[in-house]
């Protein structure tokens with residue numbers, strides 16, 4: 001069992017990329033997610049696992065000036081989301097290039113347009129494991145909400161009509177290098193996109209049928225058959241059941257248990273191939289204090305599992 005990623009340089013360093021950003025969806029508060037995760041002690045927790053941790057404050061997106069940001073089609077805050085995610089792509093890309101492990105804390109899942117672009121710029125052969133209740137693969141043609149957190153994957157794949165504001169996003173992700181786990185709320189248009197592009201997805205139905213151990217093995221066999229490609233793990237906390245992670249913007253019942261979520265992170269760590277991690281959609285203002293604390297604690301423990309925390 002590899003101790004940690006073969007793509008990470010010694011001394012193994014994790015870089016916390018705190019992204020207090022909510023512009024990819026309409027609910028206030030998700031920008032406070034990274035602040036709560038860090039305040040809960042994430043930095044020290046990762047240091048205790050033997051990582052050198054870089055964190056010099058959350059990223060400030062205020063200077064990204066988008067006073068004039070009318071919708072494009074029905075896309076909301078299109079320029080703001082583009083500029084923020086472009087800046088995140090640079091930050092994440094720089095860490096990956098240096099052999100550090102960026103741990104991006106959202107914020108909403110539109111940020112993954114940036115994080116995955118950053119990873120693929122350095123590792124064009126990387127694969128993406130996207131753990132989510134949702135596929136986040138709507139295009140400008142299929143989105144019904146206009147919320148860009150439901151769309152980042154389509155931009156990364158380069159499908160759907162091009163939006164000139166997003167010309168910086170290189171379509172570096174190949175459909176066969178992407179796999180989903182945990183899906184259970186996929187729009188009709190998204191189902192068509194998944195089918196037409198032959199994208200592999202393990203919904204909760206498959207988790208029930210095969211068990212999480214087999215599902216993760218099949219998922220990795222699909223995107224990473226020789227276990228030699230770098231892995232970007234993008235984890236939306238709403239993949240977990242709302243009883244486990246209640247404080248999130250678009251909860252969907254019937255999700256992953258606490259252990260199933262952690263198992264995915266542990267198994268990805270064990271490959272020794274993890275190069276970047278996202279933990280997204282923790283919104284500390286959508287539940288009572290106890291439920292917020294629970295969600296934040298689960299977020300921290302998912303990150304610890306992906307960075308090597310073991311049970312024994």
Ligand SMILES: NC(=[NH2+])NCCC[C@H](N)C(=O)O
Pocket residue numbers: 108109110134136138143144145146147149150151185186187236238249250281
């Ligand atoms: N990252 C998320 N929580 N995404 C939810 C997306 C929901 C819906 N499919 C939409 O396009 O708006």
Ligand SMILES: [Mn+2]
Pocket residue numbers: 132133134236238239250281
């Ligand atoms: Mn989701």
Ligand SMILES: [Mn+2]
Pocket residue numbers: 109132134136149236281
């Ligand atoms: Mn998502």
